[in-house]
Amino acid sequence: MKKLLFLVVALAMTFGVSACAKKEKNLEGSLEDILDKIYENGEYPDSFKENTIPNLIVIEINSENVTRFLGTEIDFEEAIASESNWSTSAYSVCLVRVKEGVDIEKAKADILENVDPWKWICVGVDKDKVIVDNIGDVIILIMSNNQGEAIHNAFLALNEE
Numbered sequence: 409m410k411k412l413l414f415l416v417v418a419l420a421m422t423f424g425v426s427a428c429a430k431k432e433k434n435l436e437g438s439l440e441d442i443l444d445k446i447y448e449n450g451e452y453p454d455s456f457k458e459n460t461i462p463n464l465i466v467i468e469i470n471s472e473n474v475t476r477f478l479g480t481e482i483d484f485e486e487a488i489a490s491e492s493n494w495s496t497s498a499y500s501v502c503l504v505r506v507k508e509g510v511d512i513e514k515a516k517a518d519i520l521e522n523v524d525p526w527k528w529i530c531v532g533v534d535k536d537k538v539i540v541d542n543i544g545d546v547i548i549l550i551m552s553n554n555q556g557e558a559i560h561n562a563f564l565a566l567n568e569e
Contacts, residue, residue: 433543433544433567434543434544434545434546435543435544435545435546435566435567438486439486439487439488439503439505439546440466440488442503442546442566443466443488443490443501443503445562445566446501446559446562446563446566447562449562449565449566450558450559450561450562451558451561451562452555452558452559463492463493463494464490464491464492464493465490465491465492465493466488466489466490467488467489467490467491468486468487468488469484469487469488469489469502469504470487474487475522476527477489477500477502477523477549478502478504478519478522478523478549479518479519479521479522479523479524480518480519480521480522480523482504482506482510482515482518482519483506483507483510484504484505484506484507484510485505485506485507485545486504486505487502487503487504487505488502488503489501489502490502496530496531497531497552497553497554498525498526498528498531498532498533498551498552498553499551499552499555500533500549500550500551500552501548501549501550501551501552501559502547502548502549503546503547503548504546504547504548504549505545505546506545506546506547508545510545512542512545512547515547516540516541516542516547519540519547519549520538520540523538523540523549523551525537525538525551533551533552533553534553537551537552537553537556538550538551538556539551539556539557539559539560541560541563541564543563543564543566543567548560548563550563
């Protein structure tokens with residue numbers, strides 16, 4: 409009888425935890441559309457709005473440049489980077505849509521461990537300002553000393569839409 413009661417309680421707890429777990433959807437649209445939403449919907453410091461990161465460009469990440477942007481090779485469907493074409497501030501936001509079956513947690517850990525926050529010639533980002541997170545199959549890598557938290561919050565808000 410105790411075993412049966414234990415089993416019932418264990419099952420109830422399992423279903424309770426899974427019912428309360430955060431539901432994460434896959435983000436729809438192109439990575440460029442997702443990036444546009446992040447930039448449009450974020451609450452950024454005035455310095456960002458005043459264009460202290462000028463001339464943002466979008467670069468396609470491919471097999472030839474993946475380690476420059478992510479620090480490691482991962483299996484992805486598509487990936488882009490948003491960086492300044494010219495600036496005195498270190499800044500990079502990368503979006504990666506991983507292939508089905510990729511271990512997202514391992515991919516995020518590999519990126520965080522291997523990415524170079526000092527990849528620019530004269531500037532860099534403090535290691536504790538590097539953010540790697542995901543919503544569904546999209547991983548975001550943010551390297552910014554000033555705007556990282558605002559960009560991260562705008563990204564996370566996409567899961568609530």
